[in-house]
Amino acid sequence: MSQYYKVVITGATGGIGREIVKRLDKKSELIILVGxxxxxxxxxxxxxxxxxxxxxxGDISEPHVREQIKILAKREGGINLLINNAGIGDYFMFEDQNPDLVIDILDINLKAPMLLTQSLLPLLKNEPKAEIINTGSIFGYIGYPGFTAYCASKFGLRGFTQALRRELSDTKVNVRYFAPRATKTNFNTNNITEMNIKLGNAMDSPEKVADKFMTFLTHNNYQKKIGLKESFFVFINKVFPKLPDIAISKQLPIIKKYLNK
Ligand SMILES: NC(=O)c1ccc[n+]([C@@H]2O[C@H](COP(=O)([O-])OP(=O)(O)OC[C@H]3O[C@@H](n4cnc5c(N)ncnc54)[C@H](OP(=O)(O)O)[C@@H]3O)[C@@H](O)[C@H]2O)c1
Structure with missing residues (x-):
């Protein structure tokens, strides 16, 4: 990958996004910030x-906003790095979650990055080498109570990443999945933070997550999961899913106690 990136990043002003942007600053010749x-x-x-x-x-779930991004990227001579980082969450029992919010979560976290990627692919394919990095989550590997719609969106984003990577394997465009664990940003309301503390879940600073992102960017791994414990849990979830079922069901009373009101 060339040292000088030409970047589109969504969620650029969020906790994780802005730290990534700051680190890309001196390494980029073009940055398109979306928020x-x-x-x-x-x-x-x-x-x-x-x-x-x-x-x-603008809202990336709106087609005209995605169109604006494409027109600008084209006018500026193309991009070689797309970071689909914008995302929203919620913390409700699925039965009680507002259906409109379920739709928003799927639209913003899954549908919009897929369609933005699709519209920018011709530009990315024009480059000698290009990267699409999708910000997923550890909850894109582990289904977790209270985050059902969010997990569905991030599992979906991971499936999209894997399929598209394979589809583009005869091109110079690489498609990869970056999965933070809980991170101290506005994404997490106070009650989520309290739940994480109560359950002993680690929470990273956005600076640390952005550092991990930059390391990931310069290597070739197709995915990055943050946290040793979380990575091990993902492995167990894959091979012995009954074990996390039991462990997480024991956490359920605490998870239910801190739900959004
Ligand atoms: N924080 C965590 O615990 C955590 C853990 C794992 C994965 N992640 C993932 O990391 C990514 C970044 O999260 P974060 O922690 O940095 O969250 P954040 O601080 O809440 O930032 C989210 C960003 O997305 C933007 N955004 C939200 N909806 C949008 C929309 N419809 N159109 C355009 N932009 C939109 C926001 O714009 P404004 O700034 O203008 O509001 C903001 O810049 C997300 O994909 C999230 O799912 C976060």
Whole structure:
């Protein structure tokens, strides 16, 4: 991969996104920041030294926003790195979750990155080498109570990543999955943080997650799971799923205690 990236990153101003952007700053010739909030995008842009930084303010689940991203990326001569990082979550028993929110979670976390990727693929394929990195989650490997729709979206994103990687294996475009564990960002409301503390779940700083991302970016692994304990749990979940069933069912009373109201 060339040292100089030409990047589109969604969720650029979020906890993890902005730390990744800061680390890509001196390594990039073009950065297109995508997010929901104009002020945060403007503030982040001011912090950067990369000469060509553009912002797109808008909801990636809207087709016209994805179209704007494509037009801008094309006008600027193409991109060689797409980071599908925007995401939303929720923490409810599935039965009680607002159906509109279930749709939003699937739209923003799964449908939008798939369709954005599809529209940017011709540009990515034009490059001597290109990368698509999808920010998934450890919950893209482990189904967890209270996060049912979120888990479905991140499992789906992982399936998309794997299938597309294989589909593009005769091209120069690589497609990979980056899976943080719980991270201290606005994504996690106070009650989720309390639940994590109560259950002894590790929570990383966004700086640490962004450092891991940069290491992942410069290596060739097709996926990165953060956390040794979490990686082991993913392995057990795959080969002996009954064991996590038992362990997680013991956590259920605490999980239920801290749900969103
Ligand atoms: N934090 C965790 O515990 C954790 C763990 C595992 C995986 N992840 C994943 O890591 C990624 C980044 O999460 P984070 O922790 O950095 O969360 P965050 O701080 O809440 O940031 C989320 C970002 O996504 C943007 N966004 C949300 N909905 C959007 C939409 N419809 N269109 C465009 N942008 C949208 C937000 O824009 P605004 O800033 O303008 O609101 C924000 O920049 C997500 O995919 C998340 O699922 C997070």
């Amino acid at each position: 929901l909030t104009k002020n945060s995008l403007d503030d982040l842009k001011k912090e950067l030294q990369t000469k060509r930084v553009f912002i797109i303010e």
